Amino acid sequence: xxxxxxxxxxxxxxxxxxxxxxxxxxxxxxxxxxxxxxxxxxxxxxxxxxxxxxxxxxxxxxxxxxxxxxxxxxxxxxxxxxxxxxxxxxxxxxxxxxxxxxxxxxxxxxxxxxxxxxxxxxxxxxxxxxxxxxxxxxxxxxxxxxxxxxxxxxxxxxxxxxxxxxxxxxxxxxxxxxxxxxxxxxxxxxxxxxxxxxxxxxxxxxxxxxxxxxxxxxxxxxxxxxxxxxxxxxxxxxxxxxxxxxxxxxxxxxxxxxxxxxxxxxxxxxxxxxxxxxxxxxxxx
Amino acid sequence: xxxxxxxxxxxxxxxxxxxxxxxxxxxxxxxxxxxxxxxxxxxxxxxxxxxxxxxxxxxxxxxxxxxxxxxxxxxxxxxxxxxxxxxxxxxxxxxxxxxxxxxxxxxxxxxxxxxxxxxxxxxxxxxxxxxxxxxxxxxxxxxxxxxxxx
Amino acid sequence: xxxxxxxxxxxxxxxxxxxxxxxxxxxxxxxxxxxxxxxxxxxxxxxxxxxxxxxxxxxxxxxxxxxxxxxxxxxxxxxxxxxxxxxxxxxxxxxxxxxxxxxxxxxxxxxxxxxxxxxxxxxxxxxxxx
Amino acid sequence: xxxxxxxxxxxxxxxxxxxxxxxxxxxxxxxxxxxxxxxxxxxxxxxxxxxxxxxxxxxxxxxxxxxxxxxxxxxxxxxxxxxxxxxxxxxxxxxx
Numbered sequence: 001x002x003x004x005x006x007x008x009x010x011x012x013x014x015x016x017x018x019x020x021x022x023x024x025x026x027x028x029x030x031x032x033x034x035x036x037x038x039x040x041x042x043x044x045x046x047x048x049x050x051x052x053x054x055x056x057x058x059x060x061x062x063x064x065x066x067x068x069x070x071x072x073x074x075x076x077x078x079x080x081x082x083x084x085x086x087x088x089x090x091x092x093x094x095x096x097x098x099x100x101x102x103x104x105x106x107x108x109x110x111x112x113x114x115x116x117x118x119x120x121x122x123x124x125x126x127x128x129x130x131x132x133x134x135x136x137x138x139x140x141x142x143x144x145x146x147x148x149x150x151x152x153x154x155x156x157x158x159x160x161x162x163x164x165x166x167x168x169x170x171x172x173x174x175x176x177x178x179x180x181x182x183x184x185x186x187x188x189x190x191x192x193x194x195x196x197x198x199x200x201x202x203x204x205x206x207x208x209x210x211x212x213x214x215x216x217x218x219x220x221x222x223x224x225x226x227x228x229x230x231x232x233x234x235x236x237x238x239x240x241x242x243x244x245x246x247x248x249x250x251x252x253x254x255x256x257x258x259x260x261x262x263x264x265x266x267x268x269x270x271x272x273x274x275x276x277x278x279x280x281x282x283x284x285x
Numbered sequence: 286x287x288x289x290x291x292x293x294x295x296x297x298x299x300x301x302x303x304x305x306x307x308x309x310x311x312x313x314x315x316x317x318x319x320x321x322x323x324x325x326x327x328x329x330x331x332x333x334x335x336x337x338x339x340x341x342x343x344x345x346x347x348x349x350x351x352x353x354x355x356x357x358x359x360x361x362x363x364x365x366x367x368x369x370x371x372x373x374x375x376x377x378x379x380x381x382x383x384x385x386x387x388x389x390x391x392x393x394x395x396x397x398x399x400x401x402x403x404x405x406x407x408x409x410x411x412x413x414x415x416x417x418x419x420x421x422x423x424x425x426x427x428x429x430x431x432x433x434x435x
Numbered sequence: 436x437x438x439x440x441x442x443x444x445x446x447x448x449x450x451x452x453x454x455x456x457x458x459x460x461x462x463x464x465x466x467x468x469x470x471x472x473x474x475x476x477x478x479x480x481x482x483x484x485x486x487x488x489x490x491x492x493x494x495x496x497x498x499x500x501x502x503x504x505x506x507x508x509x510x511x512x513x514x515x516x517x518x519x520x521x522x523x524x525x526x527x528x529x530x531x532x533x534x535x536x537x538x539x540x541x542x543x544x545x546x547x548x549x550x551x552x553x554x555x556x557x558x559x560x561x562x563x564x565x
Numbered sequence: 566x567x568x569x570x571x572x573x574x575x576x577x578x579x580x581x582x583x584x585x586x587x588x589x590x591x592x593x594x595x596x597x598x599x600x601x602x603x604x605x606x607x608x609x610x611x612x613x614x615x616x617x618x619x620x621x622x623x624x625x626x627x628x629x630x631x632x633x634x635x636x637x638x639x640x641x642x643x644x645x646x647x648x649x650x651x652x653x654x655x656x657x658x659x660x661x
Contacts, residue, residue, distance in 0.1 A: 015637070064637050065631060065632050065634075065637060066632060066633065066634075066635065067632070071532075075529065075530075075532060087637075099589075144337075144340070144341075146290060146324045146341070147292070147324050147326060147337045147338060147340075147341040148337060149336065149337050149340070161626075162571055162572060162625070163624065163625075163626055163627065187450065188450070188452070188502055188503070188525060190525060190528065190529050190532075191529070191532070202644065202645060202648075203648060204626040204644050204647075204648055205644065206628070209632075213528065213534075213535075213536065215599075215601070216599075216629060216632070216633065217629070218627070218628065218629045218632065220626045220627070239503045239525075242503065243503070264652060264655070265572050265648065265651065265652065267572075295448060296476065296478035296479075297446040297448055297457070297477075297478060298476040298478055298479065299443075299444060299446060299457065299460065299461065299474045299475070299476050299477065300474060300475065300476045300479075304476060304478070308446070308448060309540065311448065312448065312538075312539060312540040313540075316538075316540065325448045325449055325539075326448075327445075327447050327448055327449060327453070327506065328477075328478050328481055329445055329446075329447075329477050329478070329480075329481055329506035329507065329509075329510050330504060330506055331481065333504050333505065333506040333509040333510060335504060335506075351478075355479060355482075355484075357476065357478035357479050357481065357482045358478055360482050361478065361481045361482055364482075388465075390461055390465065391458060391461045391462065391465065392454075392458065392541065392542075
């Protein structure tokens, strides 16, 4: 049974998925000792919930892919313990959501399935995980465009995809993050939405999101695996990614599931350096 | 991509109008005069450890735009990057009585007359850039960067 | 006269946040707290000249920075100023998600809102110490 | 754009682009503003005001526009199918 959680639903009023998020939150609070956080009130008076958030683990329920509840949590620097997306759950359970805002059979069916899922998994917030020591004595090769310097580490254990994300692989684990190309283009990174700990990520699946006032960037994982840790420091200081996206700005750590196969579609320093250079030139040329 | 990038460093002084005009003129050159490939540099970053700014000014020709005859931007650039390829003293163009005005500094207080001053400084910047000796653009290779400017 | 708090923005020229810092400081020293505060050119501070050192050394200073490089704060500290408050524009910006604030040349209406908020924070601090 | 490649495969051969569900799209054009790669095109005077114009500009595996789409009108192919297909093409080409 899910208990002692603070529940933050998106409570989206204009979409079926949002309405479902609200219903799930209500049920969770009725059935067990969980506390509701109203997203509307939290936005204007966050201090109201400080105590609740300190004393409870936080479950975020997003309705649609815009994920307003996750974003609100990121904006208020709240540490998310668990997260579900109604849209994703609907896909998993093969239930098609219509545009109807009333909860009918279809919707109630999905609500029941989601609640079952939540109540039947263990309440472990962070799975136990052994720290691997990552050495950060990279050497970098750089090139300059105007005054902007782009760096790429030459370490052979770092693999890249063409979506400007890297994976630093040690044994069956990898830390992942973004490259200087992303960091320079976004400029000052203000918000960080981490992936869920415990989430199973496919290769090229989404693994977190970073945002500046210029744009949003969704991280596309170079490797497949299970998220075992996130860089907690980024929750309060996302600009560490601007400082050094390869070291202090790493995003998440994954336990690899099929690296040998993933590797087929990854590139090393030599190739990525050339690709990044070309991208920078196209952008500025 | 142009090989002829020029760095422009304005003092952006906060105490008097000259600083505001230096800043606005520098921005205008960057935004409106596309035929000159300019890059604006942040002066205070020199001391605060701005690797990118320092390197740029060492390698590309750089000019300074100062609001008054203290020439802070010029002197600091020389101090930290070693050379300057041209400099402008806004007070020489718009006169000390304007440049040292401490009352009108904010963007919203500027009149048409002030914007005209900005334009005068813009043409002075353009002139200064076109006077940079072609030699200043050579020897602009970066050490070990394989930069995409070639 | 000398008790005036020195308020120094970074005035960064590459991003809108530099202009926000600058305009917020100018609004404070010209409009909100003209008798209790004044600004000192950051470019002048960078020169390290004796005259500017005298203006800063040992004085209460509030710095306003537009990016995490913290140029204003670092330069004021190096010159001997006592930084009683380090204001970060991005902290205020964070609460205004999804808005467009303008360019380093001009603020939009939303940019003005954030700028005014920052000016309010500076003025509050000045009134606390003076 | 035929010379562009992704993972060594001609971009043209990879099916990756947004599909607009016109029954949901309300022409808010947020996607147009968002996408820096000019994948979409606005056609003011036509009945269908928004189309996917430059499918090959779309960054393979990027789905960011669908996240900012308020009415959830944008969808993408199944990424695992695309990954598999890229691997297959690479194999075919290395044997060729």
